[in-house]
Amino acid sequence: MRRVYRYRLYPTRRQREALDAQLRAACELDDAARKQRRDAHRRCGESVNCGDQQAELTAIRRAGRTLTDAEADEVAAVLRASRG
Numbered sequence: 001m002r003r004v005y006r007y008r009l010y011p012t013r014r015q016r017e018a019l020d021a022q023l024r025a026a027c028e029l030d031d032a033a034r035k036q037r038r039d040a041h042r043r044c045g046e047s048v049n050c051g052d053q054q055a056e057l058t059a060i061r062r063a064g065r066t067l068t069d070a071e072a073d074e075v076a077a078v079l080r081a082s083r084g
Contacts, residue, residue, distance in 0.1 A: 029075060030082040050079050
């Protein structure tokens with residue numbers, strides 16, 4: 001059995017802005033991941049999986065470029081969730 005705890009948040013204005021920015025970045029990443037998979041399938045009939053996309057983002061980070069201020073595990077969670 002899995003227990004679920006819910007906590008009510010009362011963020012300050014600055015915290016709310018940070019949460020909104022994080023949500024926007026996650027939505028943009030999700031949209032881009034879905035678009036990449038859709039385009040790869042339409043063009044080449046290939047499937048791009050979550051692992052491929054995470055490896056690509058790791059290579060981008062190693063090159064010194066960042067897409068978002070999000071941590072790697074947050075980005076991985078977004079990519080895993082966008083599979084469906």
